[in-house]
Amino acid sequence: MRKKKKWILGGLCALLGAFIVTRVYIYHSEPEKPEFEIVNSFSQSYTMVGGQRCRDTDLNVIVYKNFNDPDLYKRVKEEHNRINGEPTELKIDLYKYEIENNEPYKTITIDYINDTVKIE
Numbered sequence: 001m002r003k004k005k006k007w008i009l010g011g012l013c014a015l016l017g018a019f020i021v022t023r024v025y026i027y028h029s030e031p032e033k034p035e036f037e038i039v040n041s042f043s044q045s046y047t048m049v050g051g052q053r054c055r056d057t058d059l060n061v062i063v064y065k066n067f068n069d070p071d072l073y074k075r076v077k078e079e080h081n082r083i084n085g086e087p088t089e090l091k092i093d094l095y096k097y098e099i100e101n102n103e104p105y106k107t108i109t110i111d112y113i114n115d116t117v118k119i120e
Contacts, residue, residue: 033064033097036076043087054088054113060104064097073108073119088112 043057061076076092089111093104109118 035065036061036063036072036094038076038080041080041084043084056089056091057084057087058091058093060093060095062095062097067094067096067105073106073110073117077110086112 039060039062041057041059043055045053045055047053057080059076059080063072066072072094073092076094077090080090081087089109092108092110094106094108095104099105107120109120110116111118
């Protein structure tokens, strides 16, 4: 009877050890998240009264790390402009990763005509 309990206890310890090793492996093998991800964008083109063509763009960005980095929006802007070109106005809504609140924690509006940046 005593040997049977030892075998059962040994088996449970082995299963627990295998489970822990598997979880540690899975945790360390997940790819590292990027600093941010542009999840969607909306662009609107129009012509002003003077005939000037304009394009306004809104971006929704999930931020995984460096939430309060003052230069984060510059990296988002550079990534967007590299791929899509420079718009007339660029509005960036920043959302923190894994927060259920649907409101951005920061909104940055870049006006390229007047060369201004507004951070809310």
